Amino acid sequence: MGLQTPLHQWHSSSGGRLVDFAGWQMPIVYSSIQEEHQATRQAAGLFDIGHMGRLRFEGKDAVRFLDHVLTNRVDTLAEHQVRYALVLSEEGGTLDDVLVTRCPDHHLLVVNASNREKLLAWFTEKIGSFDATMTDETLETAMIACQGPAAVKIASEVVEDDLDSMGYYTARPGSFAGSKLLVSRTGYTGEDGFEFIVRTEIAEWLWRALLEVGSSHGIHPAALGARDTLRLEAGMPLYGHELDETIDPLQVGLAWAVKSKSKDFIGKDALAQRDPVRPVRVGLELQGRKIPREGYEVLDAEGTTVGRVTSGSFTPTLQRSIAMAFVPPALAEIGTSLSVAVRGDAVPGTVVALPFYQRKKA
Amino acid sequence: MDESKLLYAESHEWVSESEGQCTIGITRFAVEQLTDIVYVELPEVGKTLSKGDPFGVIESVKAVSDLYAPVAGEIIETNTAVVDDPSILTEDPYDKGWMIKIKIVEPVDASSLLDKAAYDAKIQGDAGH
Numbered sequence: 119m120g121l122q123t124p125l126h127q128w129h130s131s132s133g134g135r136l137v138d139f140a141g142w143q144m145p146i147v148y149s150s151i152q153e154e155h156q157a158t159r160q161a162a163g164l165f166d167i168g169h170m171g172r173l174r175f176e177g178k179d180a181v182r183f184l185d186h187v188l189t190n191r192v193d194t195l196a197e198h199q200v201r202y203a204l205v206l207s208e209e210g211g212t213l214d215d216v217l218v219t220r221c222p223d224h225h226l227l228v229v230n231a232s233n234r235e236k237l238l239a240w241f242t243e244k245i246g247s248f249d250a251t252m253t254d255e256t257l258e259t260a261m262i263a264c265q266g267p268a269a270v271k272i273a274s275e276v277v278e279d280d281l282d283s284m285g286y287y288t289a290r291p292g293s294f295a296g297s298k299l300l301v302s303r304t305g306y307t308g309e310d311g312f313e314f315i316v317r318t319e320i321a322e323w324l325w326r327a328l329l330e331v332g333s334s335h336g337i338h339p340a341a342l343g344a345r346d347t348l349r350l351e352a353g354m355p356l357y358g359h360e361l362d363e364t365i366d367p368l369q370v371g372l373a374w375a376v377k378s379k380s381k382d383f384i385g386k387d388a389l390a391q392r393d394p395v396r397p398v399r400v401g402l403e404l405q406g407r408k409i410p411r412e413g414y415e416v417l418d419a420e421g422t423t424v425g426r427v428t429s430g431s432f433t434p435t436l437q438r439s440i441a442m443a444f445v446p447p448a449l450a451e452i453g454t455s456l457s458v459a460v461r462g463d464a465v466p467g468t469v470v471a472l473p474f475y476q477r478k479k480a
Numbered sequence: 481m482d483e484s485k486l487l488y489a490e491s492h493e494w495v496s497e498s499e500g501q502c503t504i505g506i507t508r509f510a511v512e513q514l515t516d517i518v519y520v521e522l523p524e525v526g527k528t529l530s531k532g533d534p535f536g537v538i539e540s541v542k543a544v545s546d547l548y549a550p551v552a553g554e555i556i557e558t559n560t561a562v563v564d565d566p567s568i569l570t571e572d573p574y575d576k577g578w579m580i581k582i583k584i585v586e587p588v589d590a591s592s593l594l595d596k597a598a599y600d601a602k603i604q605g606d607a608g609h
Contacts, residue, residue, distance in 0.1 A: 151516045151541045343516075343542060407519040407566075409539055431541055432518040461537065461544075 123168030124260050124321040134341060140231035142169040145341035152434040154344035158307055159435050161336030162266035164328055165345055167306075170261055171234030172315060173227040173241070177250035180225055184218060187244055189367065189376040189383050195220040200287040200304055202375050204367045205229075205237065206385025210392055211363040213240060215355065215372075217304060219289045226289075226300070226315075228261075230357045244384070260321030264328055265311030265348075267477075268335040273312045275331045276324070277301060281312065294324055306345060308352025309477055347431050350440065353401060353473030359412060359428040360399055360442055366392055369444070370399045371472065397425055397444035401474055402456060404467035407432055410441040410458040417457045417464050424449055427458060433474065439465075440474050481574040487590060488599035489550035494574065497588045502551050505578045506538070506569070509603045516541040517566045522558040522579055529553060531592075535580060538566075550593060553582035 120143045129136060134145030145166070148154065157163050175184060184192040190203035199220055205213040214233040219226040229237050234256060241252050264273050274281045277292045281301065284290065289302035297320045305311040316324055329337060346356070355361050355370050366389055367376050378386055404410055410430035415423045430441030441458065449456060452471050457464040481503075486494045492510035496503045511517065519539035529535055529549040536547040558580050562568050569577040594602060 146542070147515055149515075347541060407539075408521075409519065409541075409544065411544065432539075434541075 123166050124318040125166045125325055128322055142231055144169055147341050147343045148339050151343035151347060154338055154340035155347050155434040157338030158266045158309060158340055158348055162264055162268040162272055162332055163340030164337055165263040165340050167263050168260045169231035171229040172255045172259055174253040174255050175225040175250055179248035180250040183245055183248040183250045184225055185381055187384055191377050191381060192218055198288045198290050200289050200302055204375060207363055210366045210385045210388035212361045212365055212367060215357055215361055232358060259315050260318050261315050262325055263305055263313045265305045265307040265309045269311040272328060272332040272335055276327045306354060307348040308475055347433060350429050350431055351433050351435055351475035369396055395447055398447050398450045400443055400445055400450045401470045401472040402441045402443055402467045403470045404439040404458060404465050406465060408460045408465055409439055415459040416443045416445055417459055419455060435475055483574060484596045487593040489593055491548045493550045495550045500584060502582045502584055503578050504580050505573055508573050511569050511573050514540040517569050520563050520566045522563055523555055525555050525558060527555045551584055551588050553584040555580055556583050557581040
């Protein structure tokens, strides 16, 4: 059966193809992944991301606790600021990648659906000596993302607020139809956009309002399939693919979110002692239209297996076959020729810079 | 193609028999289930297939699937237009979107395949899952 977001009924009656995703019944596609992807790049995509975990931290030591379990600085967050961070194991492997937001009276952590239960257990184990409390608000709230170049216009109209004045990676309280919500200028698509957290009761109301206002701007409901191709083009890691408990953030190119020099956190010492020539994440662009899929082998010029694909697709925006893969650092330089074994054929490709796609800043 | 006169395989290929030849493609249901087809691979002309042999590959953003020969015979023609532009399949899976033509040795055993009614009943069941 699985967990359902408050938009479940809307999805099933609107042609959403529902699949199990991390214990949730979520739409993978409504009409076409490419159509939903393109709508998000050119106008706006509307995503139900209610499956993401939402954890609230309060108390005198909440900041100190979060700084203990996260790799990025929490103590220097300004009010309404959002920051990306990793949660590491004692061994330096990645337990999750998260967004932490400083709200006026608490801190909010948005975590991956697939890791919510694991993190609840992990934080419960570690929070004991801190004067801080953790509340899982995932099931009492909904989360909706409106992403794309038209998102700011659509969202501003719906919440009756000039959201264009918000900085990227900030969040602030807003109101919709008399109810409070949190508006965050963040996303997972490589576009400008907003993520809203609201009480479950008004989720469908907000969803429908965004669709209605957005219709003249070309908004399209978009599901997990498009979310995946969008984040892939944007070079963003996805937990379970580019991140897991065996992979540390430095391999993935996330050193900017790991503040080893200025703070202590769980996993810091282990991270410093990991193999200096461990594989690193690269972007690959392949010739032709065959899709380099997760698990496919990456080959060097001699045909020797040197790594593995972690995500790949034929991308709607770029109309090319692209992948993220892990290879030894010596083969990670941009321009290196590497191929991917696709059903017995070595498809030639090249290491390219990440992200594959970057929006033009207005 | 007149869909009511075609025969269908459980694996969603359709067959049209005419004068010792069969034209083969995949059904609209299959195309819709795959969504976002980006790549089609078809075999060389001259290759001989047994019934049930994989003859090609179809790849969508989500998944890769084999295509299976619903009848045995020798491949005499392939539709390179579909390889060059897989979106033809989405537009017209029964005519412009045909995939291969096979020279058959013996007439198609209709009892080993599904007629339109049986295929429709099957996909009703599939779609319900």
